[in-house]
Amino acid sequence: xxxxAERLVELCGARGVRRGEAVKALDPGFHKDNLSxxxxxxxxxxxxxxxxxxxxxxxxxxxxxQGGRTGIAGGAATAPRSLILSLSRMQRILxxxxxxxxxxxxxxxxxxxxxxxxxxxxxxxxxxxxxxxxATIGGMISTNAGGSEAFRYGTMRQRVLGLEAVLPxxxxxxxxxxxxxxxxxxxxxxxxxxxxxxxxIVTRAVLxxxxxxxxxxxxxxxxxxxxxxxxxxxxxxxxxxxALIAAEAMWRDHLVVTAKSNGLxxxxxxxxxxxxxxxEAGGDDEDAxxxxxxxxxxxxxxxxxxxxxxIAANLAQxxxxxxLREDWAVDRAxxxxxxxxxxxxxxxxxxxxxxxxxxxxxxDPRHRVFIIGHxxxxxxxxxVNAPSPIRDVYDxxxxxxxxxxxxxxxxxxxxxxxxxxxxxxxxxxxxxxxLALMRQIKHLLDPDGLMNPGKVLLP
Amino acid sequence: xxxxAERLVELCGARGVRRGEAVKALDPGFHKDNLSxxxxxxxxxxxxxxxxxxxxxxxxxxxxxQGGRTGIAGGAATAPRSLILSLSRMQRILxxxxxxxxxxxxxxxxxxxxxxxxxxxxxxxxxxxxxxxxATIGGMISTNAGGSEAFRYGTMRQRVLGLEAVLPxxxxxxxxxxxxxxxxxxxxxxxxxxxxxxxxIVTRAVLxxxxxxxxxxxxxxxxxxxxxxxxxxxxxxxxxxxALIAAEAMWRDHLVVTAKSNGLxxxxxxxxxxxxxxxEAGGDDEDAxxxxxxxxxxxxxxxxxxxxxxIAANLAQxxxxxxLREDWAVDRAxxxxxxxxxxxxxxxxxxxxxxxxxxxxxxDPRHRVFIIGHxxxxxxxxxVNAPSPIRDVYDxxxxxxxxxxxxxxxxxxxxxxxxxxxxxxxxxxxxxxxLALMRQIKHLLDPDGLMNPGKVLLP
Numbered sequence: 042x043x044x045x046a047e048r049l050v051e052l053c054g055a056r057g058v059r060r061g062e063a064v065k066a067l068d069p070g071f072h073k074d075n076l077s078x079x080x081x082x083x084x085x086x087x088x089x090x091x092x093x094x095x096x097x098x099x100x101x102x103x104x105x106x107q108g109g110r111t112g113i114a115g116g117a118a119t120a121p122r123s124l125i126l127s128l129s130r131m132q133r134i135l136x137x138x139x140x141x142x143x144x145x146x147x148x149x150x151x152x153x154x155x156x157x158x159x160x161x162x163x164x165x166x167x168x169x170x171x172x173x174x175x176a177t178i179g180g181m182i183s184t185n186a187g188g189s190e191a192f193r194y195g196t197m198r199q200r201v202l203g204l205e206a207v208l209p210x211x212x213x214x215x216x217x218x219x220x221x222x223x224x225x226x227x228x229x230x231x232x233x234x235x236x237x238x239x240x241x242i243v244t245r246a247v248l249x250x251x252x253x254x255x256x257x258x259x260x261x262x263x264x265x266x267x268x269x270x271x272x273x274x275x276x277x278x279x280x281x282x283x284a285l286i287a288a289e290a291m292w293r294d295h296l297v298v299t300a301k302s303n304g305l306x307x308x309x310x311x312x313x314x315x316x317x318x319x320x321e322a323g324g325d326d327e328d329a330x331x332x333x334x335x336x337x338x339x340x341x342x343x344x345x346x347x348x349x350x351x352i353a354a355n356l357a358q359x360x361x362x363x364x365l366r367e368d369w370a371v372d373r374a375x376x377x378x379x380x381x382x383x384x385x386x387x388x389x390x391x392x393x394x395x396x397x398x399x400x401x402x403x404x405d406p407r408h409r410v411f412i413i414g415h416x417x418x419x420x421x422x423x424x425v426n427a428p429s430p431i432r433d434v435y436d437x438x439x440x441x442x443x444x445x446x447x448x449x450x451x452x453x454x455x456x457x458x459x460x461x462x463x464x465x466x467x468x469x470x471x472x473x474x475x476l477a478l479m480r481q482i483k484h485l486l487d488p489d490g491l492m493n494p495g496k497v498l499l500p
Numbered sequence: 501x502x503x504x505a506e507r508l509v510e511l512c513g514a515r516g517v518r519r520g521e522a523v524k525a526l527d528p529g530f531h532k533d534n535l536s537x538x539x540x541x542x543x544x545x546x547x548x549x550x551x552x553x554x555x556x557x558x559x560x561x562x563x564x565x566q567g568g569r570t571g572i573a574g575g576a577a578t579a580p581r582s583l584i585l586s587l588s589r590m591q592r593i594l595x596x597x598x599x600x601x602x603x604x605x606x607x608x609x610x611x612x613x614x615x616x617x618x619x620x621x622x623x624x625x626x627x628x629x630x631x632x633x634x635a636t637i638g639g640m641i642s643t644n645a646g647g648s649e650a651f652r653y654g655t656m657r658q659r660v661l662g663l664e665a666v667l668p669x670x671x672x673x674x675x676x677x678x679x680x681x682x683x684x685x686x687x688x689x690x691x692x693x694x695x696x697x698x699x700x701i702v703t704r705a706v707l708x709x710x711x712x713x714x715x716x717x718x719x720x721x722x723x724x725x726x727x728x729x730x731x732x733x734x735x736x737x738x739x740x741x742x743a744l745i746a747a748e749a750m751w752r753d754h755l756v757v758t759a760k761s762n763g764l765x766x767x768x769x770x771x772x773x774x775x776x777x778x779x780e781a782g783g784d785d786e787d788a789x790x791x792x793x794x795x796x797x798x799x800x801x802x803x804x805x806x807x808x809x810x811i812a813a814n815l816a817q818x819x820x821x822x823x824l825r826e827d828w829a830v831d832r833a834x835x836x837x838x839x840x841x842x843x844x845x846x847x848x849x850x851x852x853x854x855x856x857x858x859x860x861x862x863x864d865p866r867h868r869v870f871i872i873g874h875x876x877x878x879x880x881x882x883x884v885n886a887p888s889p890i891r892d893v894y895d896x897x898x899x900x901x902x903x904x905x906x907x908x909x910x911x912x913x914x915x916x917x918x919x920x921x922x923x924x925x926x927x928x929x930x931x932x933x934x935l936a937l938m939r940q941i942k943h944l945l946d947p948d949g950l951m952n953p954g955k956v957l958l959p
Contacts, residue, residue, distance in 0.1 A: 455681040
């Protein structure tokens, strides 16, 4: 009897299968165990995916679906005897209708490729993340990706009109609706969105596209508090003629380390404040946007919502501002730190940051808290660092960050997913009724537990 | 042993229970069987709802949750021995945070009440429907309501951040997140959204609010085709300084009947065209919006996207334009007609309308097709009418409307729900894999089949 690899070659062709060292030659992405499996298959069609899933089910082989491997919570991590099912050969943009503002794409299309195709029609997918050139649409659906534009266009869940997925039993769930309104009973495709591949494999999707302003202007505002920053945000959102595209937050420690690491010291010292917001506004006429933006920012300074502000005068300055937000200088300076990804109701931002920082300092005075985030979503990316790596104290530190979030309507898991890393937190902070339902649904769809096993729910 | 009504009085108080004729004295809403039950309970808290559900489960009593009873597909219809569970005494707006742009409300709050509370902060719930003063948030969540602003703000599913519901076993699913990004495993609350009360009873929700332009200008545009109207729509959506709020479509027969019935003959004859679009644009400065709107509409006329256009000069004229769209003159002129509610991919609008009209005419030349809808969603409300009532030929006519929609990514059920009326259509046009999953999920959550029985899925 042929071994699994040979049968996969029968299904997907010799080019569609990699073993052993050829698996390790792939880009490992952002988690150390992404390529621990010995075998990987690269189907080219939904039918091939379904055939592979059916084969694996009959053979009792665990499948780990992989997109761009840019997740950092371990959702794509593999064990040696599991099979990687990569969507990387399904990367066609099948249709893009600029008037209907929809695109039908295969799951392996990268966000960057879709952004490029949409830009030809002055449209955007409405999601933007740093890993845009590696992250795939299928992976972003499976993690319900958010990013910097979510406050304006929604998270991935809001961008998905239609979805096709191969379920753990090898059947195809086909709901490739092209329309915004389709109420045909329970919207079961929503279960697949954010399930991190544990309930099936997303193979194709219909995405909503949105109009995009032709020009963008960025500004860095120093704010006396998150409450003040929110007042400025509200002001900018309400300003006629401005489309606010980003409101990225950086608390001061992050700004200082990142600015210095990038030779941008002037941006670390233009104004002393606890936090800084990178506002970006868009419009079709650059001069008009700039004028409206400048006026609104000046009004915010006048109202003490902003201490001082630097407006990028050109593309080079705009790139510098974004580097402050996106560069990983803090991680280079403090390797081996702990990453957290939380959501905080906006009214509680200042109090939450203060309490969290106090708890960490009380726990270990050598620990430092760095915070960046997406202001309008209350989504904070918190890193806890120390002079030497502290990965081994994750379980001690996590409660210092998560305590009290659930009670105020926040979340210990904003946009990076549960994967392996946050399973214990989900068990601890999740609603018991919801957790019970999740387990029942997992058992219903995947009774053998072969679809991305061990992820999201603790065994 | 006390009877059910007495035990309900123990749980919810004497004011919280109605029997017999006191039930019939309620507003029946839009379906003839909404008040066929002999008993109704009006809990005031989530705990009361849970207690009633637990009691009914132990007694084997079927529950029909009711909001504003404005659904037209029979989702709230009752049988004599079932219990109406009305959310009408849960109508508090618990919090409304204007900076965070969120509101926590009880399920019985009407859309109109929330609109009014939000308007005090120049915000909107982002959903608007004609039945705004009766329809409740819980009912709108349970049907995933859409309406005229969905193309801009999304349907109800996109407006719900957090949800609390009593499940059929009497447990409470609590997911009252206040934030836009919360990925904590399978988003099971999505199952409740659009389930029409068959999987549980929505008791509270956190809704997203959005900024609202202070001023609105409306225009009626006569268009040579839907394709041309879509080009005009795209032009208006891209116009700097304009926020497009509505693009409501009326095919000519609807316009003529409704205009004449309302003494607005001039609006029926200002330009001869197959369809008319009621565009509405908003902005903070009325003069600026009007100027931008006029210029864009003139450009659209120049480009032959619009044949001719009437711009409302004042509130009275604006009200007249909306009356053309919202008045039910066609139903008064042709009582006993058939209503359909479909979604069509935008590129297929002209061909679909033509083919559908042809099929109906070929079936019975006495039948007339009237069409209105939401252009940007491809959502058409189609009525088929004849000189005398034709309700008895629904099963013959429905396939003439629905044929081919699924294949092109449209839907036979856009925003009015399945209820009783479209169960056969769902069985016929629904994806078999999805239908199987729906039945499994229904059985998982409601094994006794007591929660709004007989709705959505055929027994």
